[in-house]
Amino acid sequence: MNKQDFLKKLEIELKISKNSEYTIRNYIDCNKKFLDYIQKDPDKITEDDVKQYLVEKLNDASSSSLIVFLSALRYSFSNVLHKDITLNIKRPKKEKRIPTVLTKDEVKKLIEVIDTKKSRLMVSFMYACGFRVSEIVNLKVKDLNFQEKIGNVRQGKGKRDRIFNLPDFLLDDLKKQTDNQLKLNQEYLFSGPKGKLSERNLQKIISKAAKRAGLSKDVHCHTLRHSFATHLLENGTDIRKIQELLGHSDLSTTQIYTHISREELKKIKSPIDEVMKWNVQNADTNLK
Numbered sequence: 222m223n224k225q226d227f228l229k230k231l232e233i234e235l236k237i238s239k240n241s242e243y244t245i246r247n248y249i250d251c252n253k254k255f256l257d258y259i260q261k262d263p264d265k266i267t268e269d270d271v272k273q274y275l276v277e278k279l280n281d282a283s284s285s286s287l288i289v290f291l292s293a294l295r296y297s298f299s300n301v302l303h304k305d306i307t308l309n310i311k312r313p314k315k316e317k318r319i320p321t322v323l324t325k326d327e328v329k330k331l332i333e334v335i336d337t338k339k340s341r342l343m344v345s346f347m348y349a350c351g352f353r354v355s356e357i358v359n360l361k362v363k364d365l366n367f368q369e370k371i372g373n374v375r376q377g378k379g380k381r382d383r384i385f386n387l388p389d390f391l392l393d394d395l396k397k398q399t400d401n402q403l404k405l406n407q408e409y410l411f412s413g414p415k416g417k418l419s420e421r422n423l424q425k426i427i428s429k430a431a432k433r434a435g436l437s438k439d440v441h442c443h444t445l446r447h448s449f450a451t452h453l454l455e456n457g458t459d460i461r462k463i464q465e466l467l468g469h470s471d472l473s474t475t476q477i478y479t480h481i482s483r484e485e486l487k488k489i490k491s492p493i494d495e496v497m498k499w500n501v502q503n504a505d506t507n508l509k
Contacts, residue, residue: 222263222264222301224263227256227263227297230301231248231249231252231297235248235296241353241355243354243355247293248296251290252293252294258274259273263302266298268309270306271291271310284314291312294306294307320443320444321438321444322448322451323436323444323448325452327434328445328448330434331434332344332348332430334434335426338394340426343357343418343423343426344430346391347423348445350372350466351385351445351449352446353443353446354420354423358419359375359409359417360374361375362399362402364410371386383466427445446467450463450467
């Protein structure tokens with residue numbers, strides 16, 4: 222099997238498995254770069270070729286990049302050629318990085334600088350419900366229930382369905398958007414000129430808005446999801462409820478937000494403040 226046939230079959234497998242646009246693009250790109258470098262037909266590639274590529278091309282890459290590359294290869298060769306050429310290659314431990322989070326004021330600035338109503342609604346809705354980018358672009362008109370003020374994320378990450386609340390602040394705008402899409406005979410809640418909105422288009426909207434708002438942080442679609450979770454935690458929402466809202470299967474994934482709730486941390490006073498305050502008060506009493 223040559224490279225073109227392999228990549229074509231890989232794309233089909235990824236789409237059948239309903240992977241996100243980002244995953245499809247990323248996995249194909251990883252495999253294409255690898256095959257271009259190794260210069261062999263895919264069915265002739267061995268574990269040693271993978272190790273050679275790791276040493277010569279990805280030696281300075283982060284642990285996360287290596288994990289993505291190995292995952293892409295494992296999926297591709299297992300599903301297309303029914304063999305795992307990464308089986309005996311040790312995967313690096315993923316670096317635990319604290320995600321970028323916007324303050325509430327920064328979220329407000331980001332939303333306010335967006336020009337068009339539809340784009341502003343999309344970004345507001347992403348933050349309001351903590352959506353993954355793949356989830357909001359796949360939301361359909363039928364997924365919103367205005368009578369009960371809830372919506373459904375169908376087949377989110379890990380093929381999990383979940384319910385989300387429709388925020389009161391956005392209800393009227395969401396109803397107008399839904400009515401407009403029904404008039405245009407559109408299936409998806411948000412669509413572009415070619416049908417369903419792409420994840421890349423939404424990322425461009427957010428990147429442009431972050432620049433216009435003068436935000437120095439590296440802002441992506443997922444930054445809004447991180448901010449949603451962190452702000453809920455700061456407001457005292459139980460972490461298990463946040464886990465359900467985010468659609469995390471494992472609580473440990475949600476617990477990273479306990480490390481980034483800075484506003485709450487700032488409110489905690491050191492015990493020495495109370496101890497020394499007591500000592501000072503006692504000293505003042507003794508002097509009188």
